[in-house]
Amino acid sequence: MSANLIPILWQSTQQTLYMVLMSTLLGTLIGAPLGVFLATSRRGELLSAPVLNTVLGLIVNAARSTPFIILVVAIIPFTRLIAGTSIGTTAAIVPLTIAAAPFIARLIETAIREVDAGLIEAARAMGATPGQIVRKILVPEAMPGIILGLTLAVVSLIGYSAMVGAVGGGGLGDLGIRYGYQRFMPEVMLAVVVILIVLVQLVQSCGEWIASRFDKRAPRNRGR
């Protein structure tokens, strides 16, 4: 591999990181409240609103069942509205965020549903408001699960970001297709794959480490 490919690889890696980080951030901003609401709004639950719960659940499922590459193309007008253009790395953040938000919502919903119902009962018995129960009980207790869920989301987004080359989003996946496949440069393909593997491995390890810092459920030697 010639030395002049290194800057291209580095640029693509930066583009991937930029897209993944931004879409994770924005996806969490939308997905987290949605996930909390989905986890607490079935009939008889804390924020009981069964109709809204069902409607939002359907929307989330619809968004999640649309193949990502179709989503990218289908929402081009919306992307143009938000980002001012439908082409480029920044524009690609729009479909990535729209794919990430419902996924993150479901992951957070699952993590919150894992919290022991006895804790909610104890908090109610203390006179806690539903808002206090969410802030002081559900979110802190679900935190290890939420972190692991976000880790999974980031890994998935790294995969999705490879597809946004279709709208000129750039990134590692795009580089792999254009140089590795279309120009038949297998060493570029190999480099892209190695970088992606390293990235995913790093994200997964960091996520697990952070989650374990939050997890006080199992006794361990905490270096006293």
Place this chain on the structure above:
Amino acid sequence: MAEPAISFQDVTRRYPQKGGAGDVVALQDISLDVPQGAITGIIGRSGAGKSTLLRMVNGLERPSSGKVIVNGHDVGIAPDAQLRAIRREVGMIFQHFNLLSSRTVAENIALPLEIAGEDRKAIAPRVAELIERVGLTAQASRYPAELSGGQKQRVGIARALATGPRVLLSDEATSALDPDTTRQVLALLKSINRELGLTILLITHEMGVVRDICSHVAVIEAGRIVEAGETYSVFSRPGHPTTRSFLQGVTGVAVPQFVAGQLRDQPQGDGAEAVVQITFIGNHATDPMLARLTAERGVSVNILAGAIEEIGDRPFGSLIVGLPCDRLEESRRFLEEHGLLTEVLGYVG
């Protein structure tokens, strides 16, 4: 008499069935007064409705009809905001402790104070005081996963006391604990009851818990209260079969195995003995009545089993004896005249 701390008035709770196949009645016409400053136990088997009854006191459950009055408030109809205020005056502890795994001991105890909107500066000294009361100073910065069951329940108790409630509800608080730890937790509850004048309402399926700390007891069976009163009188004169079955093996004694096998409904032949359970209550529990029966009437008494224990701070004795059949009526009259209770369990020989 002082106004009761908690008063259930004709409380019924029904749960509608899916498909309209009639309601399930969890509680039926419950009327019960829980006296101020006392420890009252509600005992029943699982599914009897005791848990539902307890949860009505802090409005986690609402009655279908009837009233639940707590500290003068009608909990059943209280709107949400008022209900939250009432709940801060009612502490609750749980069988599985329900502590937050993400918070340390001190942070768990601080939780109800944070919820009540207390100032941070006021919380710290209050938490320290509570931790000391339950004897967990050394564990203050540990997480629940690092504690034993008994320590977890102490945290639960400290947490329940944080907001200075007037009533403490205990939902099978010792059912997940071993006998030694159970005794320690019960002793803690009793000392809190005495020192703070706190009214405690507990539910349990163990008569031992009632015997050890409750001054009053209600027996619940299939959604109805079948017997209620002071523990001492319920224990000495159990009226309902459910009460009797709960009492078996808890008070006094059981008929020894070698006698139980030969027990018959009717005496057979001469020299048969009647097996009689004698219950000593009140002041008579310490009188040597059997010695007097022998000395004054010349009746020979064959002691088969016996024990004297303390219930509601009063001595409570129970003996199983063999009495000669021909002197049975005379002996029973003598004992009853002196304030003892007798019951013929059967005959041998």
